Amino acid sequence: xxxxxxxxxxxxxxxxxxxxxxxxxxxxxxxxxxxxxxxxxxxxxxxxxxxxxxxxxxxxxxxxxxxxxxxxxxxxxxxxxxxxxxxxxxxxxxxxxxxxxx
Amino acid sequence: xxxxxxxxxxxxxxxxxxxxxxxxxxxxxxxxxxxxxxxxxxxxxxxxxxxxxxxxxxxxxxxxxxxxxxxxxxxxxxxxxxxxxxxxxxxxxxxxxxxxxxxxxxxxxxxxxxxxxxxxxxxxxxxxxxxxxxxxxxxxxxxxxxxxxxxxxxxxxxxxxxxxxxxxxxxxxxxxxxxxxxxxxxxxxxxxxxxxxxxxxxxxxxxxxxxxxxxxxxxxxxxxxxxxxxxxxxxxxxxxxxxxxxxxxxxxxxxxxxxxxxxxxxxxxxxxxxxxxxxxxxxxxxxxxxxxxxxxxxxxxxxxxxxxxxxxxxxxxxxxxxxxxxxxxxxxxxxxxxxxxxxxxxxxxxxxxxxxxxxxxxxxxxxxxxxxxxxxxxxxxxxxxxxxxxxxxxxxxxxxxxxxxxxxxxxxxxxxxxxxxxxxxxxxxxxxxxxxxxxxxxxxxxxxxxxxxxxx
Ligand SMILES: Cc1cc2nc3c(=O)[nH]c(=O)nc-3n(C[C@H](O)[C@H](O)[C@H](O)COP(=O)(O)OP(=O)(O)OC[C@H]3O[C@@H](n4cnc5c(N)ncnc54)[C@H](O)[C@@H]3O)c2cc1C
Ligand code: FES
Numbered sequence: 228x229x230x231x232x233x234x235x236x237x238x239x240x241x242x243x244x245x246x247x248x249x250x251x252x253x254x255x256x257x258x259x260x261x262x263x264x265x266x267x268x269x270x271x272x273x274x275x276x277x278x279x280x281x282x283x284x285x286x287x288x289x290x291x292x293x294x295x296x297x298x299x300x301x302x303x304x305x306x307x308x309x310x311x312x313x314x315x316x317x318x319x320x321x322x323x324x325x326x327x328x329x
Numbered sequence: 330x331x332x333x334x335x336x337x338x339x340x341x342x343x344x345x346x347x348x349x350x351x352x353x354x355x356x357x358x359x360x361x362x363x364x365x366x367x368x369x370x371x372x373x374x375x376x377x378x379x380x381x382x383x384x385x386x387x388x389x390x391x392x393x394x395x396x397x398x399x400x401x402x403x404x405x406x407x408x409x410x411x412x413x414x415x416x417x418x419x420x421x422x423x424x425x426x427x428x429x430x431x432x433x434x435x436x437x438x439x440x441x442x443x444x445x446x447x448x449x450x451x452x453x454x455x456x457x458x459x460x461x462x463x464x465x466x467x468x469x470x471x472x473x474x475x476x477x478x479x480x481x482x483x484x485x486x487x488x489x490x491x492x493x494x495x496x497x498x499x500x501x502x503x504x505x506x507x508x509x510x511x512x513x514x515x516x517x518x519x520x521x522x523x524x525x526x527x528x529x530x531x532x533x534x535x536x537x538x539x540x541x542x543x544x545x546x547x548x549x550x551x552x553x554x555x556x557x558x559x560x561x562x563x564x565x566x567x568x569x570x571x572x573x574x575x576x577x578x579x580x581x582x583x584x585x586x587x588x589x590x591x592x593x594x595x596x597x598x599x600x601x602x603x604x605x606x607x608x609x610x611x612x613x614x615x616x617x618x619x620x621x622x623x624x625x626x627x628x629x630x631x632x633x634x635x636x637x638x639x640x641x642x643x644x645x646x647x648x649x650x651x652x653x654x655x656x657x658x659x660x661x662x663x664x665x666x667x668x669x670x671x672x673x674x675x676x677x678x679x680x681x682x683x684x685x686x687x688x689x690x691x692x693x694x695x696x697x698x699x700x701x702x703x704x705x706x707x708x709x710x711x712x713x714x715x716x717x718x719x720x721x722x723x724x725x726x727x728x729x730x731x732x733x734x735x736x737x738x739x740x741x742x743x744x745x746x747x748x749x750x751x752x753x754x755x756x757x758x759x760x761x762x763x764x765x766x767x768x769x770x771x772x773x774x775x776x777x778x779x780x781x782x783x784x785x
Contacts, residue, residue: 236461236563236582240502241380241476262378267475274563275460281708285562287460289705289744291467291474292371293364294448296739296775297705306777314366314377 236287237270250319259315266291266298266310269321276300276310277323335360335410336440336653337425339417339595342370343394343639344444344631346402347646353408355654355661360410360436362417362427368402370446370631371466372639375399380476387473389498390534391639398643419771420598423626431777440626440657442649443596444642445633447589452693452748453711455701456558461582465491468584469498478504480582484567486510486555489588489687493538496584500545507580509542510553510569512587512690524682527675554696558583587689590747592633594769600624605762608684609636610747612766618670620649621656628653641676644669693748694755703752704745706738711752718756726764729753739775742767 239260247258250268259268266288269276275285276298288298291311298310303320336352338345341363352359361368367375373388373395384392405411412429419426425441427434449464456462463471463479465487471477472495482505485496496509525532543549550571559566559577568577593614597603601614601622613635620628628649631642648669655661699712717723717733726749729735735749736742742749746767753764 234563237471237477237479238481238504239477240472240504241382242378245378245380262376262380262475264377264475267471267477271477279458279708284458285460286458287563288463289458289467290449290464291470292448293774294740294743295464295705297744299739312364312366 233272234274235271236274237267239271248315248317250315250317250321252321253324254320263315264311265300265308265313265315265319265321268315269300269310269323273323275323334437334439336442337362337436337438338442338444339363339425340370340444340446340631340633341365341368341402341411341413342444342446342631342642343373343398344446344633344642344646344649345370345442346398346405347643348442348444348630348650349405349409350401351647351650352654353405355650355659357654358408358410360412361405362412362415362425364414364416366414368411368413369395369399370642371470373398374470374473376474376476382476389494394639416774416776417595418773418776420595421771426771428772428776438626440628440653441599442620442628442630442646442653443599443633444629444631444646444649445592445595446642447591447632447636448743449586450588450590450689450747451586451744452690452751453697453701453703453745454555454557455698456560456564457585458702458705459558459560459564460562461560461564462558463582463584465489465495465584465586466589468582469495472498472502478502478582479584480564480580481505482507482580483582483584484508484510484578484580486512486553486567486569486583486585487587488512488690489586490535490683491586491588492687493535493542496547497538497541499584500542500547506542506545506547507567507578508548508550509539510555510567510571511549511551512553513551513686513688515551517688518686520682520685524679524686527679527682531679554690555585587747588684588687589632589636590743591636594741594773596622596627596629596633597769598771598773599627601627601629603766605766606635608681610689610761618648618673619652619666620645621652626653626656637673637676637680641673641680644673644676648673694751703748704735704738706740706744707734709733709735711748714749714752715756718753723753724757724759724764726750726753726767729764730767736767741770741773 245260289295388395415429449466596614603612630645630649651661
C-alpha cells in the first residue's frame with residue numbers, strides 16, 4: 228500500500244491565503260494553512276488518515292469533535308495524535324502506511 | 330475535604346458559560362474546564378483562527394446569541410480560573426482527574442456542574458467507515474471551525490434538525506448538495522405544527538432551510554433507507570431505498586446522523602443515578618428540575634443531561650448554578666428560579682414535538698445487512714454480535730459488550746452503543762430499559778501513552 232492518493236477529500240472555502248505550513252506524509256512534502264487542524268491539513272491534500280488496525284481499510288476520521296477516536300495519526304517519532312483536535316505545526320511528519328508494509 | 334475549594338464547571342458551551350456567569354455574579358470564582366481550544370461548545374464553536382467570516386456567516390440565525398455568549402465569556406475571564414484544552418478523564422472520591430498538554434493534574438471539588446454536551450447519534454449502515462462518510466456534526470464542524478467542506482458534492486442523510494441546517498450551510502458555502510435524504514416519512518413533519526406552539530421562530534427557521542434547499546434545486550426525499558456506499562477507497566456514491574425502489578446517487582461525501590446522544594460518562598463516574606428516557610432512547614442521569622442530582626454538590630446542565638438544544642442549555646446552566654448557590658447557603662433569587670424552571674418545561678414540550686418530527690429509525694436492525702461493521706474501533710460486524718447471542722440467554726448490555734468486544738474500543742461505545750442496544754433488544758425481544766445501560770469507564774477518552782505508563 229505504498230500508493231499515494233493525490234485526490235483531496237476536503238475542500239477549502241476560507242483561509243485559502245493564510246500562511247502555508249509545511250508538513251510531510253510518508254516523506255512527501257505538502258503544505259497546510261495556518262489555523263489548520265492536522266485532520267484538515269491531511270484531508271485537504273489526500274483522502275485518508277490511516278489504515279484500520281484489523282482489516283487495513285482506509286480511514287479518514289468521522290466525528291471531527293474528538294468523540295469517535297477514528298482519526299489517530301502516527302508521527303515519525305512514534306507519537307500518535309488525534310488529528311481532528313490537534314493544531315498543525317510546521318515540519319510535522321506523518322506516517323500513514325502500515326508498518327511492515329513496503 | 331477543603332471547604333474553600335472553588336466550584337468547578339466542566340464544559341464551556343452555552344450551558345457551562347451561563348453557569349459560570351451566574352456563579353461569578355454571586356461572587357464565586359469557579360474553575361471552568363473545557364477540552365476545546367476556544368470556549369463556545371458545539372453550536373457556538375469558534376474557528377481555530379479568525380478567517381474573516383462574520384458571526385452571521387458562521388452562526389446564521391443564531392449569530393446574535395453566539396456573539397453575546399462569546400462576549401460574556403470573554404468578560405468572565407478575569408473572574409474565573411479557565412482551563413481550555415483540558416480533558417476531565419475521571420471523577421473519583423470528589424477528585425477530578427485532568428489531562429492538559431500530556432500533564433496529569435488532580436483537583437478536589439465540593440461543588441461541580443457538569444455541562445458536557447452531546448455528540449452525534451449514529452447507526453451503522455453498509456460503507457459507513459469509508460473515507461468521505463462523516464457525521465452531520467462533523468460536516469458542520471469542518472465548515473464552522475475550519476472553513477472546509479467534507480467533499481465537493483455531498484449527500485445529507487438521516488434524521489434530525491441538523492440534517493436540513495447543515496445541508497443549507499453547505500449550499501451557502503459553495504459546496505454542491507447532491508440530495509437531502511430524510512429517513513423519516515414526510516408525514517412525521519406534520520408534528521412541526523405542534524412544535525410551532527412552543528417556539529414559532531425556531532420552527533419557521535427550520536422550515537425555511539428545507540424551502541431554500543428546494544428553491545435551489547436540491548432533491549429532498551423521505552422514508553429513505555441507505556443500502557450502501559459506492560467506492561472501495563473513498564465515497565463515490567450512495568445507494569438507498571425510498572419506498573420499494575432502489576436508487577443510486579453520485580457524490581464524494583456523505584454527512585449523516587440521527588440527532589444527538591448526551592455525554593453522560595462523567596455523571597456516571599461521579600455516582601449519579603440514571604433513568605431510562607423514552608424520548609432520547611437512552612439512559613439519563615436523574616435530576617430535579619434545577620439540575621440537582623442524587624450526589625450532593627453535583628449538578629447537571631445542558632444537552633449532557635438530556636437533549637434539549639442550545640436555548641435550553643442556557644436556561645439549565647443558569648438554573649444549576651442558582652441551585653448550587655442556594656445549597657451553599659447563599660441567597661438565590663427564588664422568583665428567577667421558578668421563571669427558569671417554567672421556561673425549561675416549555676423547552677421539554679418543544680423537544681417532544683421535535684422528536685416526533687425527526688424520529689429515530691426504529692426498524693434499523695431488521696434492515697441492516699449482517700456484514701456491516703457495527704463497531705468502528707474493533708471492526709466487529711453486526712452478525713458477529715448476533716452470533717454472540719446465539720443459544721445464549723444473554724440479556725444485559727455490559728455482558729454483550731464484554732463477550733462481543735463491541736463497545737470496548739477507543740470511542741468507549743460513543744459510536745456503536747445505540748446500535749448495540751438495538752441489536753440486543755431486537756434479538757432477545759427485550760425493551761431498551763430491560764437490557765440496562767453501558768457503564769462509563771475511566772479514562773472517558775484515551776490518554777496519551779506517556780500518562781498511562783507514568784512517563785518515559
Ligand atoms: C457537532 C455538533 C454540532 C451542533 N450544531 C448545532 C447547531 O448548529 N445548532 C443547534 O441548535 N444545535 C447544534 N448542536 C446541538 C448542541 O448539542 C446544542 O445546541 C448545544 O451546543 C448544547 O450546549 P451544551 O452547553 O449543553 O453543550 P456543548 O455546546 O456541547 O458544550 C459542551 C462542552 O463540554 C466540553 N466537554 C465535554 N466533555 C468534557 C470532558 N470530559 N472534559 C472537558 N471538557 C468536556 C466539550 O468540549 C464542549 O465544549 C450541535 C451538536 C453537535 C454535537
Ligand atoms: S474524527 Fe472523531 S475523534 Fe477525531
